[in-house]
Amino acid sequence: MISEQLREQVYSCIKCGLCMNTCPVYRQLYFEGASPRGKVQLIKKILEGELEISAYFSSLLHTCLLCETCTVNCPSGVDLNRLMKAARAEVVRKLGLPLEKRALYSLLSRNRLLPFFMFWGRTLETPLRSLILKEGRAGTIPATRLPRLNSRPLLDQYPQIVSPAGPRVGRVLYFVGCATNYLFENVGRAVITTLNSMGIEVIIPRAQVCCGFPAGQAGMRKIALRNIRQNLELFDPGDADAVVVDCATCGTALKKEYANILEEMGENAEAARRLGQKVQDISEYLSKLDPAKYLKPVRGRVTYHDPCHLLRSQGIKEPPRNLLKSIPDMEFVEMAGADVCCGGGGAFQFDHPDVAAGITKNKVQAIMETGAHFVATGCPGCRLQIHGSLGDESIKVVHPVELLALAIS
Ligand code: SF4
Ligand code: SF4
Numbered sequence: 001m002i003s004e005q006l007r008e009q010v011y012s013c014i015k016c017g018l019c020m021n022t023c024p025v026y027r028q029l030y031f032e033g034a035s036p037r038g039k040v041q042l043i044k045k046i047l048e049g050e051l052e053i054s055a056y057f058s059s060l061l062h063t064c065l066l067c068e069t070c071t072v073n074c075p076s077g078v079d080l081n082r083l084m085k086a087a088r089a090e091v092v093r094k095l096g097l098p099l100e101k102r103a104l105y106s107l108l109s110r111n112r113l114l115p116f117f118m119f120w121g122r123t124l125e126t127p128l129r130s131l132i133l134k135e136g137r138a139g140t141i142p143a144t145r146l147p148r149l150n151s152r153p154l155l156d157q158y159p160q161i162v163s164p165a166g167p168r169v170g171r172v173l174y175f176v177g178c179a180t181n182y183l184f185e186n187v188g189r190a191v192i193t194t195l196n197s198m199g200i201e202v203i204i205p206r207a208q209v210c211c212g213f214p215a216g217q218a219g220m221r222k223i224a225l226r227n228i229r230q231n232l233e234l235f236d237p238g239d240a241d242a243v244v245v246d247c248a249t250c251g252t253a254l255k256k257e258y259a260n261i262l263e264e265m266g267e268n269a270e271a272a273r274r275l276g277q278k279v280q281d282i283s284e285y286l287s288k289l290d291p292a293k294y295l296k297p298v299r300g301r302v303t304y305h306d307p308c309h310l311l312r313s314q315g316i317k318e319p320p321r322n323l324l325k326s327i328p329d330m331e332f333v334e335m336a337g338a339d340v341c342c343g344g345g346g347a348f349q350f351d352h353p354d355v356a357a358g359i360t361k362n363k364v365q366a367i368m369e370t371g372a373h374f375v376a377t378g379c380p381g382c383r384l385q386i387h388g389s390l391g392d393e394s395i396k397v398v399h400p401v402e403l404l405a406l407a408i409s
Pocket of ligand 1: 015017074078
């Protein structure tokens with residue numbers, strides 16, 4: 001059930017429509033049901049019993065990137081983000097989810113099954129790619145532009161404690177996340193190398209599981225709850241300086257979604273709130289360590305794309321830019337519309353490839369106009385979407401910390 005506190009939100013909507021022009025989905029589709037205002041009004045009618053939850057209502061609710069642009073632009077303070085997620089959970093409770101999605105989200109919550117599947121995925125990667133991916137694409141992304149799976153999960157590549165060679169000046173817990181663990185091992189290596197080079201000890205709890213955000217966002221809160229409980233047990237920060245995260249989405253989950261979901265499910269959210277206060281995106285943590293004194297010149301031009309889950313969900317704008325600007329000889333160029341969603345939106349680009357492609361096209365054009373050699377972004381979902389849509393092989397999509405590690409080596 002949607003909580004009383006959230007129900008009240010629908011009555012704060014004054015139907016001004018200020019959320020519509022900045023909604024990337026509405027700007028592609030131009031119909032009321034796809035707009036944030038339309039969704040709030042539909043949710044209101046469902047709550048008041050004037051409409052029934054239906055497959056069509058579900059499809060409209062999922063025609064949304066959950067980019068939070070509407071939430072931050074609403075003058076009445078309607079928390080559309082929480083409202084739409086809670087409504088999705090209601091839809092799943094009533095209508096369920098398609099089998100393939102249930103299977104995928106259940107897999108993400110099984111810490112024994114997932115590595116097993118990934119092992120066979122790596123072994124059979126080449127034939128599977130051509131067999132499974134419809135018409136050689138995954139949503140908008142051509143199969144040839146998908147990253148290869150890591151040689152081994154990152155969690156198997158390091159001991160639980162990785163200490164700096166020199167004197168220790170700090171200690172963090174590292175939440176690795178599925179994308180770094182299975183797809184982008186270079187990001188994880190860069191996080192650990194950079195932290196160690198600055199005298200920070202890195203503790204990597206081995207039994208950590210998927211943050212649960214994908215399942216929670218799809219409305220499968222019971223599955224998300226399993227992951228939330230396990231991660232809360234493992235990530236008791238104790239005397240660590242911070243719990244660092246290299247993925248914008250995992251960071252949002254740990255910083256605030258855990259507490260929101262537990263609260264809305266009537267569970268005790270105290271431990272989640274305590275954890276949330278200790279979580280820092282890697283860019284936040286590193287930018288406080290005066291990184292410039294560790295860096296050698298790297299020649300090139302870099303631009304930066306703001307992930308929705310860093311900028312709007314966590315309010316992080318300057319730290320990743322400051323890190324990039326601190327690299328000697330690296331020219332930083334701001335792209336037009338850096339804060340606009342890339343069109344990925346997790347499962348969105350699979351479910352709505354045409355809408356996603358229209359949004360991503362603008363992002364690619366803005367990147368090309370900068371003449372940058374690197375596009376940095378702190379979200380693996382944005383990375384997949386941007387890399388998958390860039391036609392230019394000379395532009396590399398990286399995490400900011402990868403460029404930092406390059407400047408340290
Ligand atoms: S900006 Fe806020 S108040 Fe205005 S229509 Fe959108 S949700 Fe309603
Ligand atoms: S979250 Fe983003 S895509 Fe969804 S309704 Fe709001 S602005 Fe539109």
